[in-house]
Amino acid sequence: LMVWLRRTTHYLFIVVVAVNSTLLTINAGDYIFYTDWAWTSFVVFSISQSTMLVVGAIYYMLFTGVPGTATYYATIMTIYTWVAKGAWFGLGYPYDFVTVPVWIPSAMLLDLTYWATRRNKHAAIIIGGTLVGLSLPVFNMINLLLIADPLETAFKYPRPTLPPYMTPIEPQVGKFYNSPVALGSGAGAVLSVPIAALGAKLNTWTYRWMAA
Numbered sequence: 001l002m003v004w005l006r007r008t009t010h011y012l013f014i015v016v017v018a019v020n021s022t023l024l025t026i027n028a029g030d031y032i033f034y035t036d037w038a039w040t041s042f043v044v045f046s047i048s049q050s051t052m053l054v055v056g057a058i059y060y061m062l063f064t065g066v067p068g069t070a071t072y073y074a075t076i077m078t079i080y081t082w083v084a085k086g087a088w089f090g091l092g093y094p095y096d097f098v099t100v101p102v103w104i105p106s107a108m109l110l111d112l113t114y115w116a117t118r119r120n121k122h123a124a125i126i127i128g129g130t131l132v133g134l135s136l137p138v139f140n141m142i143n144l145l146l147i148a149d150p151l152e153t154a155f156k157y158p159r160p161t162l163p164p165y166m167t168p169i170e171p172q173v174g175k176f177y178n179s180p181v182a183l184g185s186g187a188g189a190v191l192s193v194p195i196a197a198l199g200a201k202l203n204t205w206t207y208r209w210m211a212a
Contacts, residue, residue, distance in 0.1 A: 046184030133188030
């Protein structure tokens with residue numbers, strides 16, 4: 001019974017996080033619609049995606065104890081999001097309406113850290129977490145440069161008029177505008193470490209709950 005319960009809990013967690021990652025991607029990805037705030041929103045998007053990736057990936061990796069599992073987890077997220085992209089396209093939205101983030105290379109760095117440090121959990125949290133936070137905004141910006149311009153897509157697509165209280169205020173040039181990748185990477189590197197630690201702790205709590 002305990003083995004069955006443990007496996008069920010494990011797979012349920014993976015499905016829940018993978019589905020939520022898809023929803024978060026579609027919502028956080030709305031930065032393409034806000035011309036004035038595009039890069040500021042990219043920073044927020046980078047932080048949300050790197051922390052979300054690292055919590056699930058490290059949980060899954062430490063659960064199995066096998067380097068490579070984080071990449072497998074990121075692949076699941078990517079497939080879910082491509083399915084969602086297809087669903088939106090099927091509903092009549094433009095093909096570029098959902099931009100699929102690049103999670104897999106960052107997850108590979110987490111796996112590599114775990115493998116290179118001989119499955120050291122703390123190294124995976126500190127070094128792996130930092131690498132995920134640093135790399136994700138870089139890979140995502142490369143992704144944005146290679147695909148059809150999201151702002152072009154947004155302008156071609158009819159949008160409802162925003163009420164006055166929702167109208168974006170022109171941001172101060174020179175703050176967020178300078179380098180969204182650097183800001184996203186810096187904030188992501190700092191925040192991904194404690195979130196990675198949370199993912200590792202979730203593992204402990206899950207085992208403890210199942211053993212009770």
